[in-house]
Amino acid sequence: MTKPRVLISDKMDPNAAKIFEERGCDVDVITGKTPDELKEIIGQYDGLAIRSSTKVTKEILEAATNLKVVGRAGIGVDNVDIPAASAKGVVVMNTPFGNSITTAEHAIALMFALARQIPEANEQTQAGKWPKNDFMGVEVTGKTLGLIGAGNIGSIVASRALGLKMKVVAFDPFLTPERAIEMGVEKADLDTLFAKADFITLHTPLTDQTRNILSAANIAKCKKGVRIINCARGGLVDEAALKAALDSGHVAGAALDVFETEPAKESPLFGTPNFICTPHLGASTNEAQVNVALQVAEQMADYLVSGGVTNALNMPSLSAEEAPKLRPYMALAEQLGSLIGQLAHGDLTQISVEVEGAAAELNIKPITAAVLSGFMRRFSDAVNMVNAPYLAKERGMDVREVRHDREGDYHTLLRVSVKTDIGERSVAGTLFGNGTPRLVELFGVKVEADLEGHMLYIVNQDAPGFIGRLGTTLGEANINIGTFHLGRQEAGGVAVLLLSVDTPVPTAVLETIHSLPGVKRAMALRF
The missing domain is CATH 3.40.50.720 (NAD(P)-binding Rossmann-like Domain)
Incomplete structure (x- = not known):
């Protein structure tokens, strides 16, 4: 795996570079660059460690095509355009306690x-x-x-x-x-x-x-x-x-x-x-200079290597210890957010993230950010856990978080619900014993499915012969079915199908499926 690359662009205790290296990062110390010179090289780096001299402007961020985190060794972040960083999906950290x-x-x-x-x-x-x-x-x-x-x-x-x-x-x-x-x-x-x-x-x-x-x-x-x-x-x-x-x-x-x-x-x-x-000497002691430099290096390395988030100003905190435990939940959350984002129509007025069972004992903020990350891809592909909450807020979304102490049919459950001007919809998922995310409910219908790759979502009237007609249609289009998941509310009622397919489903094939007797809705999905 390629090591994350970090640029230290302001004078900092040399032990900061050692910490980056010890924790699995490649680091360059290049100070005194002009804004234009920094723009020329910033695209090579995953992390940028600064003090007060470097100005991380919108223009710098636009040139930072690989940047994932900016770390400010100190408290003040007046020299970082945080809204632009958030929109770009870049975490901004500081060290509020080092000085x-x-x-x-x-x-x-x-x-x-x-x-x-x-x-x-x-x-x-x-x-x-x-x-x-x-x-x-x-x-x-x-x-x-x-x-x-x-x-x-x-x-x-x-x-x-x-x-x-x-x-x-x-x-x-x-x-x-x-x-x-x-x-x-x-x-x-x-x-x-x-x-x-x-x-x-x-x-x-x-x-x-x-x-x-x-x-x-x-x-x-x-x-x-x-x-x-x-x-x-x-x-x-x-x-x-x-x-x-x-x-x-x-x-x-x-x-x-x-x-x-x-x-x-x-x-x-x-x-x-x-x-x-005095000339802004509040943080000017040997101890403070060392402390903030070491602290920012530790925080940035944790994020780049293990996903831990500490002292971020535009993302929920997630300790390096929490990250492994939360990672499968965040994967499930992103899948559920993506699913409901692709399926829910109408103008969104509210999105709710509910956790119950084992999930209710966890840090819910990163889970919500992951849901929003999946959901907001309906608006843009350049979305991650950092900028998704920012984009949701920018669009005036009402985001709610709910914990339930109860334990239902599943040891742990995550439900994502949206309200639109045409109604309310919800999806729910759980984790299997090995941490594999699994969809267990779709718009009120019990259905178990893996959400991966190219999928086909169909709502139809439950009737004999439909599955055969669907299989024939896909076969004639040379589209191979990987997995097949079916759920229904009652015999002869509304049924929901989720199929994984090996290749994307062309629009013409979707139109043919939609014309089959009993089909109410047919959509291609991508995870």
Whole structure:
């Protein structure tokens, strides 16, 4: 089997390349390429490992004909066009925990630097001025820290602040009361945080909802003398408004590690008294640089070699341990999705994925993605588990997941149902003991069949002689039948046939079959 090829296009700890090699990948380290130069070579690679320098644009992705995964060694993925990657079927991963402690520690360091005016005192002392009486600091003990964003990094900052005997007030829409109690913080809305906080530190992504969360209006709501720290993302703070608040004295001090435009060659804040800044150093420790490089290599190699998905931003997580167990279920899911995608007509309004028995104990997200992958091939052949959910969302599909604790006729069962403007249809399948997928129900009719290769689907009125006429028609067309599966609701009622055939069934032969007495529908299928 050909080894996956990986390109490391930004400077990274050399041990990352060793991990790729140890785990069965070929790796090239080629840094400093221009976008045009990267476009020329990216088509050779299955994986692309980056830091912040490489910009993975739509144009790069269009040239990446073999690319399966982009791995960002770090948290921020502002330099990756995730919608374009999703549409292309490329997994985008980051390493959200590799530099968490480093970034949290930098925020605490900047808080102390503000509280004791360390940069200014250092500068004047080294100039020989000995300005002992010019710098009156404040203690952090007993002060209130306002935490905007209580995720991984925010929670580490909170624990460090509590260790310094500070009080912590946190705003985060996803912070539950139980988690707030566990962290030892007070959950509050923004206005309450602004009114209480002596220091404010930001640890939230930059989104449409968080952009300029510290606007002029919100800064005005803050306690007079507040000190503001941002080690998260530029754009969370209105820099012009912060400059005005520093000049007026409403904000006693501010420390930014990030800017709206980077690298920040100029800023209205530069030279402002009581303002300190660093050049995006949140993740800049030896430990963090090593950690994120090794972590991204491990994640990418797991995906390329064994199918494990960790810390992906556009695909459900699937551990390397889960992958072998889920693989047969995902194969069944893709087949059922493909089957119902080929057979269901009308405008789709809803698709449901139901699992029961042993399947109900599994991670259902990859199963759903596999169903959508099979189903969405009715729209495009260039569909996989990554871009199928994206395409479904783009088309406004209502996708539902249902678990049933019950165990029915089968030890494990997967059912896929769709609602269209002309009715509801469902198919169901199971796994045999050796993990082989098997269809067991088709539109309410019990039928056992393997779904593979070229197949013929026929709905007819159950009557003597039909199978003979069908066999004669196929034989005269020189089409050989591989397997034959028949199901019916009752004698003389509606019957369903699924035949595997060795070659595709031409349109003319389908028309002949459709004209046979009793045939209601005849379709060629492909798996």
